[in-house]
Amino acid sequence: KVSAAAQNEDCKSRRIIPSFPEVLTVLAMWCRRLGWLFRAPSQPRGSTRHVSPWLPHARRTIPAAPAQCHHTAPESLKCAWQLHGDHLELRYANTLMRFDFVWLRDHCRSASCYNAKTNQRSLDTASVDLAIKPKAVRVDETTLFLTWPDGHVTRYGLEWLVKNSYEGQKQQVMHPRILWNADIYRQAQVPSVDCRSFLETDEGLKEFLRNFLLYGIAFVENVAPTKEDTEILAERISLIRETIYGRMWYFTSDFSRGDTAYTKLALDRHTDTTYFQEPCGIQVFHCLKHEGTGGRTLLVDGFYAAEQVLRQAPDQFELLSKVPLKHEYVENVGDCHNHMIGVGPVLNVYPWNNELYLIRYNNYDRAVINTVPYDVVHRWYAAHRTLTAELRRPENELWVKLKPGKALFIDNWRVLHGREAFTGYRQLCGCYLTRDDVLNTARLLGLQA
Numbered sequence: 001k002v003s004a005a006a007q008n009e010d011c012k013s014r015r016i017i018p019s020f021p022e023v024l025t026v027l028a029m030w031c032r033r034l035g036w037l038f039r040a041p042s043q044p045r046g047s048t049r050h051v052s053p054w055l056p057h058a059r060r061t062i063p064a065a066p067a068q069c070h071h072t073a074p075e076s077l078k079c080a081w082q083l084h085g086d087h088l089e090l091r092y093a094n095t096l097m098r099f100d101f102v103w104l105r106d107h108c109r110s111a112s113c114y115n116a117k118t119n120q121r122s123l124d125t126a127s128v129d130l131a132i133k134p135k136a137v138r139v140d141e142t143t144l145f146l147t148w149p150d151g152h153v154t155r156y157g158l159e160w161l162v163k164n165s166y167e168g169q170k171q172q173v174m175h176p177r178i179l180w181n182a183d184i185y186r187q188a189q190v191p192s193v194d195c196r197s198f199l200e201t202d203e204g205l206k207e208f209l210r211n212f213l214l215y216g217i218a219f220v221e222n223v224a225p226t227k228e229d230t231e232i233l234a235e236r237i238s239l240i241r242e243t244i245y246g247r248m249w250y251f252t253s254d255f256s257r258g259d260t261a262y263t264k265l266a267l268d269r270h271t272d273t274t275y276f277q278e279p280c281g282i283q284v285f286h287c288l289k290h291e292g293t294g295g296r297t298l299l300v301d302g303f304y305a306a307e308q309v310l311r312q313a314p315d316q317f318e319l320l321s322k323v324p325l326k327h328e329y330v331e332n333v334g335d336c337h338n339h340m341i342g343v344g345p346v347l348n349v350y351p352w353n354n355e356l357y358l359i360r361y362n363n364y365d366r367a368v369i370n371t372v373p374y375d376v377v378h379r380w381y382a383a384h385r386t387l388t389a390e391l392r393r394p395e396n397e398l399w400v401k402l403k404p405g406k407a408l409f410i411d412n413w414r415v416l417h418g419r420e421a422f423t424g425y426r427q428l429c430g431c432y433l434t435r436d437d438v439l440n441t442a443r444l445l446g447l448q449a
């Protein structure tokens with residue numbers, strides 16, 4: 001065993017033989033002196049109870065001076081692994097990962113398990129023995145090899161594992177963002193994209209989407225002030241989400257619908273369609289006309305405010321992310337009869353990394369709270385107050401006057417909007433977009449979304 005290990009010059013992959021500590025010590029010395037690394041045989045250990053420790057002293061035997069191991073990868077790319085009774089432990093690229101055996105079988109990328117053309121699994125997961133365990137494990141510079149009891153061999157690129165492991169995911173964000181208050185947003189001087197470049201070049205579209213994903217808002221300039229031209233913009237990045245308001249909508253203060261949006265009243269910051277099970281992902285606004293005063297648009301980064309709550313009062317943040325609420329839209333005006341109910345917490349986070357992905361905040365449309373008992377209700381009101389105070393800080397408010405020609409895209413899962421009361425005739429057009437399709441376009445352009 002020892003000589004086989006000593007002959008192996010592979011510096012990236014090592015397995016320690018725990019039952020021979022004295023051999024280890026000697027090997028460790030060799031290692032330090034000669035820059036050799038060693039590896040145990042690939043067979044899993046017979047005993048699953050007696051698991052060897054990671055032997056940190058042996059890890060430290062990796063030659064510190066690069067000169068001694070210059071033919072190998074840097075320290076961060078060395079791989080060490082250990083088979084436990086119910087999982088495989090793997091250390092690579094500074095990440096300690098733990099893999100369930102069924103997971104390792106299930107994600108096999110061999111031709112019989114996975115269709116690389118369609119990127120679909122062909123393996124029937126339900127046919128995998130839940131007590132499966134690899135018969136043999138081997139690692140070389142780039143790849144983990146697992147042999148299963150039936151002889152099937154699974155290979156995983158070590159880089160692939162880091163990227164796709166739970167531990168690797170946990171260190172990453174799904175959606176890179178720049179959280180902002182008014183100062184941060186203004187100082188960033190995010191450019192508006194020109195309509196022609198947006199419509200006619202991939203660079204223009206990509207630039208727009210990059211800013212939209214980072215800040216949750218983005219503007220297109222020099223748009224012809226019509227509903228049809230606004231529709232062409234929307235269709236450039238997504239499918240239009242048709243709702244009870246129609247596909248492309250116009251609205252003025254004509255009381256045509258049972259909602260205060262159709263008045264001249266001020267509207268406090270909110271997100272739209274909180275009363276849908278899946279609130280609309282993106283809202284497009286294009287002001288076609290305003291002859292009068294007031295009517296400025298208010299924008300507030302909901303995630304920036306939520307982040308402040310997390311810092312000040314993590315328990316309140318948690319409550320806002322756990323307590324389910326209903327929002328409701330009841331309309332009986334003219335021929336419009338609608339009753340919508342959406343359920344979900346105010347703050348929605350990915351459970352594995354606590355990253356926010358959706359804020360549902362609309363005090364106008366919030367329904368009766370009857371999903372939690374009274375004591376939780378009281379704590380929820382306190383948490384809601386903290387969040388509202390953050391959302392209402394004047395320094396978090398970005399005020400813009402929408403003008404004909406300038407279309408605004410708002411991430412309705414992140415950025416709240418509102419408006420100042422106004423006088424005179426004001427006409428806005430716009431639409432909602434399906435979020436999946438906006439993100440799809442962004443990913444196809446090479447953006448992380």
Ligand SMILES: C[N+](C)(C)CCCC[C@H](N)C(=O)O
Binds near residue numbers: 260261362364
């Ligand atoms: C945008 N448009 C005027 C069509 C609809 C407005 C919907 C307003 C509703 N209170 C909500 O927040 O969802």
Ligand SMILES: O=C(O)CCC(=O)C(=O)O
Binds near residue numbers: 267
């Ligand atoms: O009138 C506005 O500027 C926005 C109104 C509003 O909140 C909406 O239509 O969703």
Ligand SMILES: [Fe+2]
Binds near residue numbers: 261272
């Ligand atoms: Fe709104």
